[in-house]
Amino acid sequence: MNARRIITGLSMILKMLVRRRIILISLVVIPVAFLTGVELTASEKIIPFRLASLDEKIFIEHSQKGIALVFFAVANTGFLVSFLALNLIQIDSDVNRRLVICGYHPFELLISNMLSLFLVIFSIAIYIGLLIHGFVSIKHLLLFIFGLMLIGFVYGCYGLIIGSMIKGKLEGILLVFLLANIDVGWLQNPMYYAEAHNNIIIRYLPAYYPSQSVIIAAFTDYSVFNAAFYSILIGSGFLIISMLIFYNKMRLKK
């Protein structure tokens, strides 16, 4: 491993990211579109709901708008980070291959990409966390932002897997948005989840633990430790899988 290569890779990847107009536009437009949608449609009616990772007898009461805003913070972060991760690893993969032929180790490139992704996750989580806090009072803001980082970590690593595996851009976007939409954008919604007939399936989806940790931090004083621990475990699993696929794809075949 060569630190100069990793740092050069990181700086070039970040330059390429900020020069992509679609990335900057999505960072501004998507959260604003979600927020406007909630602001225009959700009511202030107080709704009781249960959280799957807490005791069954515990009911949380909050306004429909507040719940929707927090849920959309999770969905937004998941969507944005997985899309960016897919872009990071998939676009220019042929040029990255040339870098490997010229002397880069595939892991050096992967580490540069991962560091870029972590910076992106960090920035998006803080940005969306603070943005949501402007509309709804969050009980534990730092833990809430940490929870958003966890959903970013899990879905970012999922994006890395898809980006390493799938060559076609459209196919990649479809696979990322399909799972993100079903999981983080629908099934993990506490208002849907609380009434679901079969929530076992929902518990096995990747966004389950991170979204639980975000909602616990936003509305309760309960510990997020378990949810955070399992989120990191799932994210790390995805990360290892993506590293193996990327290495196998990029290594020199000699």
Add this chain to the structure above:
Amino acid sequence: MILKAENIAKAFGNNKVLKNVPFEMGPSSLYGIVGENGSGKSTLLKIIVGEWKSDHGTISVKGRLGYCPQRTLLFSRLTVEEHFRYFAAAYGIEKTALFSRTELLMHHFNFKKYRSERIDRLSGGTLQKISLAIALLHQPDLLILDEPYNGFDWDTYLRFWDYTNHLKTEGCAILIVTHLITEKERFDKVYNLSDGQLT
């Protein structure tokens, strides 16, 4: 020998593109490989540089390898200078050496004025020059060029041969793959890749 390839075989399904191809190159040599479209020229190069695995056979390369692929593989959102910095990190070239080599290549191939331009704002011919310059940046011992002068104007074509001859006298082995060779006398040997074999 700088490059020694023994019994290289590669098939895509039932299509046997390379059939036990032997190939070797020593220092200060300039070889060409010609062949029809789809004859397996690029496949052979991709196997030599390690991009693809052969079904059979061994490859041995001694020294630094420079490779200019057929497609100009460059990052569309980086500038010319940023490319040199990125690839210099890959080659392990120090900053001071990088500056002098970059200046020399930009001057020789006449694209100095584009040094701060992003790749997606440059013409195809300029991209080809930059791609070639990247392959030359670390002063390779073995230079492999896949259709290198497609898109070059006449002046750049001549400059290309100037530089190639200079490299050859310095001991570099140069392998050029193209579908069309107009000046055979420039080469030490020209092979024809046909029906999976070099003749």
